[in-house]
Amino acid sequence: MPAPFRLEAxxxxxxxxxxxxxxxxxxxxxxxxxxxxxxxxxxxxxARQTDDGALIGIARLLDDGGLHxxxxxxxxxxxxxxxxxxxxxxxxxxxxxxDRRLVALVATPASVPFFRALGFVPESHGHTAMYLRPHLAExx
Numbered sequence: 001m002p003a004p005f006r007l008e009a010x011x012x013x014x015x016x017x018x019x020x021x022x023x024x025x026x027x028x029x030x031x032x033x034x035x036x037x038x039x040x041x042x043x044x045x046x047a048r049q050t051d052d053g054a055l056i057g058i059a060r061l062l063d064d065g066g067l068h069x070x071x072x073x074x075x076x077x078x079x080x081x082x083x084x085x086x087x088x089x090x091x092x093x094x095x096x097x098x099d100r101r102l103v104a105l106v107a108t109p110a111s112v113p114f115f116r117a118l119g120f121v122p123e124s125h126g127h128t129a130m131y132l133r134p135h136l137a138e139x140x
Contacts, residue, residue, distance in 0.1 A: 002083040004050045005057075007092050011046035013039075013058065021058045021075045045093050047076070047085045056080045059089040061096060069097040071105040090118050 019029045030038075038060070047057035057076040063069040071093055076086045094103055106129065107115050112122075123129070 002080070005047045005080075005083075005085055005088075006050050007088055008046040008048065009043070009092055009096065011044040011058075013044050013046060013055070017046075017055045018058065021055065021073075021077075024077050025075045042072075043093075043096065045089050047080075047089055057085045057089050059093050061093045063097050063100070067101045069100045069103045071103060074105075074111075086114065087118060090115075094118075 015030075015032045015035050018035055022029060041062065043061045043063065045059040045061065046055060048055055055077075057080065058073060059071065059075075060073040061069055061071055071090065074086055074090060076089075097103055103120075105115065105120065107120070
């Protein structure tokens, strides 16, 4: 049976915890000043093991407070995937902004079924998600 976990809204995550989660997803490590800036403009959600408090999942929500919100960085430790942790994190984050007109996210092809099961659907109005990534190699 999977170990129980607890959820935290408005989680206070250390730089090392965030970078550890990014490493689980094989994402680049981020400098402290970048993580501080991100933390000032978003809400972090965390899942921790109840026995020792170890971080096992994160999610991040950007919310304009009225119309739109965006869900980012939904990451669960590989050893704890498929145990309801990701679902619980997404549901907690979405509950925070349930009255918004739109909650958006960017899904990898592999994560599309997961997000569909949570009610997310591909954009159907002919819009195309676009990005501007200045200094892609260094900044991202």
